[in-house]
Amino acid sequence: MTAERFSERSRAERRRRYFRVALGVLVVAALGALAWMVWFSSVLAVRDVEVSGRTTLKQAQVLRVAQVPQGRPLARVDVGAIEQRVSGLDRVDTVEVGRSWPHTISISIVERKSVVWARVDGQIRGIDRNGIAFRSYGSPPKGLLEATIDVTDARDRLQTAESLASVVTLIGRKDPGLREQVESVTASSKDSIELKLTKGRTVVWGSRDDGGRKLQVLTPLLRLEASRYDVSAPDQPTTTP
Template sequence: MASRGPDETRRLFGRRRRAARRHTVVRVLLASAVVAVLLAGAWVVAFSSLLAADDVEITGTDQLTKTEVEATADVPIGRPLARIDLDAIEERVRSLPLVESVEASRSWPGTVRLRVTERTAVAWAEIDGEIRGIDRFGASFRRFDEPPALTQIRVDTRDPRDRQQAFEGLGAVVATLSSSAPDLLAAIAYGEAQTQDSLTFELADGRSIRWGSAEDSARKIEVVSALLGSVDAAEYDVSAPEQPTTRE
């Protein structure tokens, strides 16, 4: 095979250099085009009115009106959806006493969705002369004109911390009873406590259950249900469910 002469070799190298430069130029142009597209897309998403908030969709309300939730949420209509502070919206909506939780999300191209979970009363208590609904977290969140068909709970302490913790414990146990042992709940006349560890339930027939804290309530329900059906006593203590006791 004949070897290339110097001129032919130089021409070959020249063609290769020009092809490499063309490939480089093409790659640079393609990269620039991609960057331009990305920048344009980012501008449209973050700054353009094309993807601005123009609607608020609210679900989960029953006691609250959608108008009330929307006014409290104060969604900045007209602001690009990507730049709306959803955490701030959630915080504002959670300030409503009837709201247990809320989840805010974006729905492109222009909707802010609010999924609200309202508080539900599981018990009632007389607080400062008013009949108040108490939820499963012990929150007093609404007023009733008369006692509702729910379990009454009583908290007898002036210490604000003990008072709130006692309401939390009673609310948690009543909610558990409502879902897993409604017959037992129906037999309870009222629940009372002074601290989170002194929960007691008085039955309509005069017997009482010393519950202790709200911890391990599922096990306590099993134990006290068995005792109520097999042991005749005035008081059933399941505060330590592995070692329950009774008193005549």
């Protein structure tokens, strides 16, 4: 009986060992088939491209620049390269490209928005929050302030335009009443921003720093009769008759 039980246990152990080996082979084969299907077959290949978020850009324009490889396995599509190509469009602020399984590449765009407009080389150009003159207009766009940026160096001009756009955005968001009084903005550097108000008044704003504090100081200051209000140093504001 002892020999028979030993023999039976040995056979059972061999069967379990064979089962484990067979199961391992099946798992490896399944993983290999799955990897082949995802990375090399046409089962999960690109068939569609979805573009969202565009307002002025045409879908055909985005698709032409994106150059999404139709028929390539979705897992092997270089989404970073697509993002880089689409972000090269003048009107694109940000872009995010992703995979929507099983067959779709999604391109989500946020277009630039004009904050102010300025005359650049004889053209009316919209300037976005980053100071980039990204589009042209046939005539001054309604609802936007004219900006005069008296800076020749390209890098300094970009920084100045960005600071100016930041100030205009802040005023529009925090103090709509003041925004209605602003007729135009000027800057000769990123630290020399001025607001031209109604009734011939001027606000010397200075840099973009301490914007919230400058608004707090300017509100009561504007109640005083003056032609020039200086809040560039908000803790020491001054007025000029």
